[in-house]
Amino acid sequence: MRTLWVLVLVALAVVAGARELVVYTYDSFVSWGPALAIKERFEALFPGVTLRWVAVGDSSEMLSRLIAELQLGLPTADVFLGLADVELPRALAHNVFQPYDPQRIPNLADVPAELIFDPTGHVLPYDHGYVTFVYDSELLPEELVPQGLEDLLRPELRGKIIVTDPRTSSPGLSFLLWTIAHFGEGWPDYWRKLLPNLLAITKGWSEAYDMFLAGEAPIVLSYSTDTAYSYIEHGSLRYRAITLGGEAFRQVEGMGIVRNTKELELAHAFLNLVLSLEIQELMPTTQWMFPVNARAKLPPGYEYALIPEKPVSLDPMLVGEKLEEWLNQWQKLLIGG
Template identity: 35%
Template sequence: MKHLAIATGLLFATQAAAQDPVLTVYTYDSFATEWGPGPVVEEAFEKECGCDLQFVTAGDGAALLSRIRLEGERTEADVVLGLDTALTAQAKDTGLFAPHSVEAEYDLPIDWTDDTFVPFDWGYFAFVGMKDGPKPGSFGDLAAGDATIVIQDPRSSTPGLGLLMWVKEAYGDRAAEIWEGLADNIVTVTPGWSEAYGLFLEGEADLVLSYTTSPAYHLIAEDDATKIALPFEEGHYLQIEVAGRLAASDQPELAERFLAFIATDAFQSAIPTTNWMYPAVTPEAGLPEGFDTLIAPETALLAKPEEAAEVRDAALEEWRRALSR
């Protein structure tokens, strides 16, 4: 009888689990890894939602939008997490995203008024290198020197697109000239951030396009102070990463609940030491020791979402031409 009772209990537990609503969140690869925020967020949200939160990865950030466009209203995604402000205007134009009603006290460098997308973290793009390696202080210095770099493809990666916007915001009509100067420095262009950073760590290049916050990982997680972010005199481009829910979701209330959960301490406290970015809402415990050692850009560059959408194609063509020569 004891064995029968155990078996019956397991059956009921399995049936209950099977009845839990499923929330499918599309995100980029590094978010859902065992060392990323995904596992922490999943455990915390499932404790309060009575649901099954499932992350589905789709490469890097820009690849998320491409996948959603391809799938259209047939998508299985309820939420997309990992776009940024360089993509939000294009994402809205698809008509696939629904407005949200989330209200939160965000701690961002800009005022946030978007009614479709909810911010979950932010940071500044930067080239990361070794403390004893090359230290160009501008794009001009980088192009004129011999430092090798690994960057990401702007068609599939939000950091890659961020670099495109960084050069365009800093140099305007001279952007093509800057790319022509940088072409010889580029060792390779990777589909996403993870591949590029891995090549840098393997010694395949002097510098990698990443974030001003990246050295915090090495300092806090590895007790390694040899990696640094380089301050550029042109300023640094700001990235704000966002999440939005799909209009075709069969779990609209649960998706909205997840968007609201993003602004809570349970989510935000995981960001600094798993995604290694600044949280959109400052955690109750504040930022971890080590973040105070990071460079703080004197000039922040950021195109409005509509402006980013307008210049993206022209900037991408400048990039393509320079790298094809």
Template identity: 35%
Template sequence: MKYLAFATGLFAATAAVAETPVLTIYTYESFVSDWGPGPAVEKAFEETCGCDLQFVGAGDGAALLGRLKLEGKRTKADIVLGLDTNLTAAALETGLFAETAVSADYDLPVAWNDPVFVPYDWGYFAFVQNADLANAPTDFKALADSDLKIVIQDPRSSTPGLGLLMWVKAAYGDEAPAIWEGLSDNIVTVTKGWSEAYGLFLEGEADMVLSYTTSPAYHLIAESDASKTAAKFSEGHYMQIEVAGKIANTDQPELADKFLQFMVTDAFQSIIPTTNWMYPAVTPEAGLPEGFETLIQPEKALIVPADQADAVRDAALAEWLEALSK
């Protein structure tokens, strides 16, 4: 009798697990790290969805699109989170993404009306340095003329790396190849992703690292360390808007839509500033954390429209590869 009761209970528990819907989200490694937004987002969403939210780290941002192209319609992803506007046109060309209806009062520097991709945060690329760095550069030409050592990320796998290419191209146009030739001897190494590059900088392997204007907020808020700052460049700073999109052949379309709508709620957006260390796409009810007011504010915001990004990216990548091969 006891065995029968045990077997019945075990069957019921197994059936309940089997009936729990699973939502699989591909994202970048730092998002799912212990210190990233992933754990808190997973907990908050699972409290509302009656589901099992599973994040899958798939390299850095630009690597997500590469993986998705390889998997095609066989992908196990229901949502891809971590592309940006430099990649959304290329993502659309795969035919793997579907439209979604998300309503939000965005607080972005640009108008947003994309029916496919939902923004969840944004920021400006910048070179982060120690605050006491002598003769800190104020533009790319000064950086190229200096003896400073920098670490950057590969634009073929990393969205910050790609953002740097777009930044130089947007700021200098046809002069971009000359800028890269000047910078080539400043580059200590090119890493696959952001985490590796930032780690090398913190270990003292470089004077500056490609990151974000918001990165010093981490050190200030989480570590009570005001020794890091972002260099303010007179050309302006390139803007990144990070987005998520629903896979067209997902077997959880309603759950995917629910998550995308959840992304623009206070429950998600309030997590972003002190875990992803970016500006939220929708300002949380409590506002930005204390310390964000100390961050540099670019005098000029640079961005290439998403529908032009492919052409600009291809030209910028060719120039970058040629300059670094010399």
């Protein structure tokens, strides 16, 4: 057995030499495909450089891993892509990123200022979307389709809504923040009345949407591009996204250069590439999010993707300050406190 142990250690393949840019992201960014296009493009631009995507888990899991690695002084990524805007305070507090140099990112000029959610200059947006509700037009009678947040409280909708947990999923957190932005101090009351109508508060979006597709409930918390998705992918308008009183919660996703990278030049080139027209025009049909590059054209079928009249958002810094308090309050509501 001792020999076995020695063998294992001797068998270590020590590979070194080639230059490499390591990017952490969440799994769907890779599985949907923009990652592959970016890799091809990037490696064509920089021969001899390998772009390596590491994507095991959702955005929050990957950020936690990055923070832990930095705290423990372990080698880690050069770039992180996929930071939800509300996570910005957490990332800044743990000093994950270094400021980018706008001079080295020419494509930044095409990004509207209102989408640049990080005033400190560490994180850049690459897409944005809207968290809202989607209903199944074959299961939900027309008159029950909610028009505003208050309509979700109707007794006819008892046990007919699926949302996700704000502690473990990003749309779930967005919805909690939406109600806080909308109702202010009164949000716990709203939730108290909403709870009986919730069939399930699932861990992640996948379970929630899968239940919804299986017909377990006619209304689910999801994204405003869902109608466009089912139209473009399946030619179906059965699942329809709605805004509530013209509102939906805005999510902007960002990327940044990790604090201790040695590949500063390549990292900036990467950010610039992601903001290029070519990559940005992939966002609608791969990420099912809107591009941040104002010149990017939307594909046919995207007329069904909703952009709310009144996008809702909260100042990330306020979120950073109050999040623990809000989640604590929300938890207590759940157990009837």
